[in-house]
Amino acid sequence: MSHDMSPATPREILICTVAGLLDGCRCVAVGAASPVPAAGAMLARALRDTAGEPPLRISVLGSEAHNFFTNGSAELFDAAGQGRIDAFFLGGGQIDRHGNINLVGVGDYPRSAPRWPGSFGSGYLYYVVPRVILYREEHSPRVFVEKVDFISTPGTSEPDVYRPGGPYALLTGKALFDFDKDKRGFRLASLHPDHTLEEVTAATGFAFDHDPDPATTPGPDAATLHLLRTRVMDELSETYPAFAAELRARIQTTDRKATA
């Protein structure tokens, strides 16, 4: 079990951070092609089970083993509309200072270049799911822009618009942010290990609030890391075999470096 003692990789810290953001949730849904959010949700579920706490229901789109819906692809949206989905994850080709998300493409719509796949369920779920976690590992000025080229879904709405949901946190490869609905902007919550405020400021195309000396994103304790490297990794392999294999390889590389 020597590899269990190797330090957490940056990806593992992200996964553990996701799990922490799901504290208190009863039911979490994860969209397609989202391995880190899926791993975070699976870790949160495993931690609950280990602690003997009430179970966390998770539904991973595209998984057969980790998806309990039986009413087709409309059911997730119906359940969200009923208030049964506490948390969901959204990415974005562009995300701007007000939490607006662009999943459609760059340039003048409709002839976007590059064109990205499209808005998926964002034009609805961002409004009705209370805890939408924005996850985008690439932290660069081309992703985090002052103003998105196309609003797939807006960060905030006018007071008369039905909007129980919205952005709850923004997690990137460099940092974790909160979202302040009243100020319509992000606030730096913590920097991941080995990243600096200067670096994050330079990599972000919009201004954000922060403490003069921001906190560091905490890493997992040994028990959490062990759970992630055993049960969660096995569960993840069903839906994201390539991602799980890569994560395992990284852990071994880190282990070799640590023991060298």
Add this chain to the structure above:
Amino acid sequence: MSTDVHRLAAQIASGSTVAVPVDYAGVAMAMTRALIEIGTSELTLICVPTGGMQADMLIGAGQVRAVETSAVSLGEAGGAPRFNAAVREGSIALRDATCPAIHAGLMAAQKGVPFMPMRGLIGSDLLRNRPDWTVIDNPTSETPDPIVLIPAIHPDTAIFHAPMADREGNVWIGRRRELASMAYAARQTLVTVERIVDKRLLDDETLAAGTLPGLYVTDIAIAEKGAWPYGLWGEYPTDQEEIARYAKAARSDDGFADYIGANKAEVMA
């Protein structure tokens, strides 16, 4: 060469609207190859609620004039190259949506009503680019409450692939209920299946709940591995290598033409 699958594909008229399901819900890929061979043109695709290799191939073959979808992608294999090129060139009309808006439009058609209200969308550029979507003030609310109306979506044809049908034309769709939504809403539904079973599906209570009655099914043909390279639940997994091979080939016009040509040759052989 004519097969049962071609007989089905021939029932889709040029210029008509075709509803197709999401990657994991039984994509009629054998019928897609037949449509490309026949050359059915000027199609409007309704992706329920997203599209993949099927939409990309039909677009690349120049057979699509408009797409209504919440996304088009090849999943793990990346973006949809022919779709992206068509968007760049402006050669297809785009009706960008969000998944539940497509479900809402089908639901309206299913119930025979003109529209379905739905939450979300207000303040988005999706709504701004959809003149067919209307915002009204909720008439049942005492305070201002804007809400979007999605008009009913009536596809001319729904096509999908399923594990089995019986001799009465009942089709087993399991928990993939979006296939039922498509069939309820469409004027005709053409289904390919892995096999036709002698036992009536409705006689088995366990299967009956996941069965689409023949009332909604226009015609059926057997196409073994008919979803390939996509997978079919309970039958076979997605052939990721083949989708990646397509993704690579379809990056260029020539690569795409070669891929389609090789496919045709294989079918003729």
